[in-house]
Amino acid sequence: SPQVWSLQDLRLPALAPLQASQNPWPLALRCPSCTSVTSAKIQVNGVHLHYQQTGQGDHAVLLLPGMLGCSQTDFGPQLKSLNKQLFTIIAWDPRGYGRSIPPPRDFPPDFFERDAKDAVDLMQALTFKKFSMLGWSDGGITALIAAAKYPSLIHKLVVWGANSSVTKEDIKLYNAIRDVSKWSEKVRKPMEEMYGHEYFARTCEAWVDGISQFAEKSGNICEHLLPYIVCPTLIIHGGKDPLVPQFHPEYLHKSIQGARLLVIPEGKHNLHLRFAEEFNTEVEKFLAEA
Template sequence: MARPGAGGALLRRLRVLAQLPPAARGAPPLGLRGPAAAAASASYGTSITSAKIKVNGVPLHYKQTGQGDHAVLLLPGMLGSSQSDFGPQLKSMNKQLFTIVAWDPRGYGQSIPPARDFPPDFFERDARDAVDLMQALKFKNFSMLGWSDGGITALIAAAKYPTLIHKLVVWGANAVVTQEDLKLYNAIRDVSKWSEKIRKRMEEMYGHEYFAKTCEAWVDGISQFADMPDGNICQHLLPHIKCPTFIIHGGKDPLVPQFHAEYLHKHIKGSRIATPSSKKGDHFNS
């Protein structure tokens, strides 16, 4: 549950951390230079499809772009959407290597109705929706890039559907809720205390009433995990994640202390982690 609306800058950094090809970092594709590079960039695949498809009885909105063999699903955070959280990635990721899908979970973005709710299994429900969306779009297997709540959803999906998930990148995610976390969550319950910039963006997308009501409901929804043994969200599933996993922690994340990223790294076998303590020039810690 990283800071709402903070995904853009971190995701731009992610393209470097994940060591994507030069084209994904804004360089001309396939090593072209000069006029050839300009022509290639102009036709590199800027078209982004926006559509809805019914999944588990709910019309889910998604954006899709690219024609690469490697399918990637981008999962937004709390109150986020495909456009608000992943606009730069939909525009700039390498569209020859990747087919990129960014979705709006039920009750978020343009996947309204239904209104967003938070039953005890809402993360499992999102994981099922996400996987079933990609299956409905005819992707046999795919990677997941998830941040905040989307990261938790991706962790659950990777554990429960191991034959479908190729690779996993998560940031701003946690597997448990502690008493320290509860204090951080309740500090954002009142949206009038949010920064004006982020609050205005959310109100433009949802309207004030839906935004405020859904934020309060999210705080109540995520807080219910504190009543579980050890504050468990998905800690019991981490040993079942078999795909290559990259965990990122942002040093200025105000909602997710670094120990959560370290916990994920410790309990996901073979995972790699990037934190502010990583050595300069070395983006991965074993």
């Protein structure tokens, strides 16, 4: 005979008063606009900067991409899966990257400082008075500089694949990726789709020259600024990162007051994409701590 269920057996959530956190409907059904990703441009420091935004949380988080990267190429799993009830997530395209063209990308001696000012001014223009930053690779360097120079605006900081100096060993690694035709198709293809081959190839060469400038001047990019970072900081490192030797995250760890270092043993440079679930979980846990 068919099994008969009583309402009591079912313990339907509607039978008890609901707390806000117990709402039985998924966020996507209650508020479709809260889980969708919107795309827009806003004028900042004379440039129309492109950004993507999602979520409705009180805690604003800015995602900063790596060399030649942008919101579209670098942060798919984060825009999709970071907690949209806790966080409002913004991913930006630095000037000359992604859809923030024009202007074409260039690399004057202060290009990291320029990116840091653009990033902070973008968030202020979007009326996020205080925010956290997730910075990958070059975006991590930009985030370190922003956290040091604008301490009252930065809530928490997460960086991975980042370095505060350039050594002779680094220059060898950078020159090995100068010629984009030698990149794996998997990494090269989305970049060529975004930029076209010529802009991509030319800008990569210009980046190698731009980052190599620092090696000619004692190697320092932002080592002198690290003692000024006062926000809670999490440094994540891929144990198999071919572009960033382990001494870089170790130096950041010992130079930033109270910083934590998390090593993902099998992680490479793009650990937030390859190990997205583990990465997102660790980042959410860190950002949500009191």
